[in-house]
Amino acid sequence: MSPLPLPHVSPLERGNGIPLYLQIQRRLIEQIRSRTLKSSDPMPSVDEIAARFGVSPMTARQAVKSLCDMGLVYSRQGKGTFVSRTKVEKDFRQVLSFTDEMKMRGNAPGSRVLSLRRQTPAAEVRKALELRAGEKVFRLHRVRYADGREMGIECSNLPARLCPDLLSVFEPGSSLYQTLIERYGIQLVTATETVEVGRATAEDARLLRIGRNSPVFLLTRTSFLEDGKPAEYVKSTYRGDRYKIINRLGRFKPSIAAE
């Protein structure tokens, strides 16, 4: 029965298009970022949030739930919700272009286009992209740079049907993913990537300025649209001495695990 100390919060903006639960979410994130709420601190309870912001409990819950899904906090029935001691680092690994990945790491991305062609796909590509017989692909072959230094070789394949005039639209040196989303509304939301190690071929060695047989990363990636259909198939070779992969694992949903 405290005499309503209700921390004076500026009221939410209603009807401005931003859902209330997102506004609350942002405020709570801000409190965690600024360490007003520190690691292991209890979050305000759902009811308290509801009262403080003047929303229904369900709405307050939605905000807390969203933070939970992000891994910023965790809830214990009967006890409360607490701030996870999360690194400031980024969350999960997303489907990023080389361009975006380098930017995130703080390096200046670059690329040199070796070739960009519309052509009949190899069997491996046709299978991965589930193309009909006779269907064409665009094949973009590039050397990738970070801060001006050779990082790897990428060979991307895209169904021609998805981006019919890519040849005239794509500007060499720009981000492929950027072009896809801006010009065609194509968003790659999911990908499967296999990582292997190998030795540089003579051509790899020449393009990447490394010794023949140097250890390299061999990446094969298939990217998918929201409906699960494949839209990109990439084979890459990266310098083993300059490239590093950082994976974030875990946080599984027990929901489906039962079966």
Add this chain to the structure above:
Amino acid sequence: MSPLPLPHVSPLERGNGIPLYLQIQRRLIEQIRSRTLKSSDPMPSVDEIAARFGVSPMTARQAVKSLCDMGLVYSRQGKGTFVSRTKVEKDFRQVLSFTDEMKMRGNAPGSRVLSLRRQTPAAEVRKALELRAGEKVFRLHRVRYADGREMGIECSNLPARLCPDLLSVFEPGSSLYQTLIERYGIQLVTATETVEVGRATAEDARLLRIGRNSPVFLLTRTSFLEDGKPAEYVKSTYRGDRYKIINRLGRFKPSIAAE
């Protein structure tokens, strides 16, 4: 105004402990699995689900939302919800022990313990596990096998405080993660893993029966508990010719991406 054809569904069980939205979720998953609902098919609308199962719209929505989070379906405002063309493959990469990972891939896991000791951690380990000065760790050094063939070398470090009597409890050859969860209730829910390539040292080569300087995977993993505190630090070396990493990327929440 159809004359209520309401597909006769067996009613949900109320008050049996299983939440209604999970029961609905399971039924819908079953329809997708059995291909009663095929890829790209529209899901029944939220209102229809609510009516059919006799629950409130919010509850029906919760079921659909959970399928959305899993990536089994996707929603488009104004259009509807549709079944994703998901591979039958597993979902996200979890924090798995070598043992579980090999089982999932269909191989028989094995291990040979080189050493298991309680000791003072090296600086690198102490830092990763955020140990106080003088705090001890258990260090478990193993060669890992799949179907009897050498796959890699693993060196796990655990804060001694978390599993005080590990030396007497752990059975060589069994799964470390299994032991942690069964004996101590320690569940590793998150991990950060860096993947590099390197060349086998003389010792690596001897233990893994490969040539010196053969290309190998170098993995460094820190695993975390639900509250975000580190609980395991592993350095591994895997044979480049036998090991392969499969990552599943993507499905990002646009919520936080704004900032």
Add this chain to the structure above:
DNA sequence: TAGTGGTCTAGACCACGGC
């Protein structure tokens, strides 16, 4: 205009944990 998903309300009951 009708149907869809997205958000929101103002309550309710339950399960669980700590006191």
Add this chain to the structure above:
DNA sequence: CCGTGGTCTAGACCACTAC
């Protein structure tokens, strides 16, 4: 016991899409 999170109700309004 009370406070917590987890679930649930029976509606509502809005934004968007398709017709």
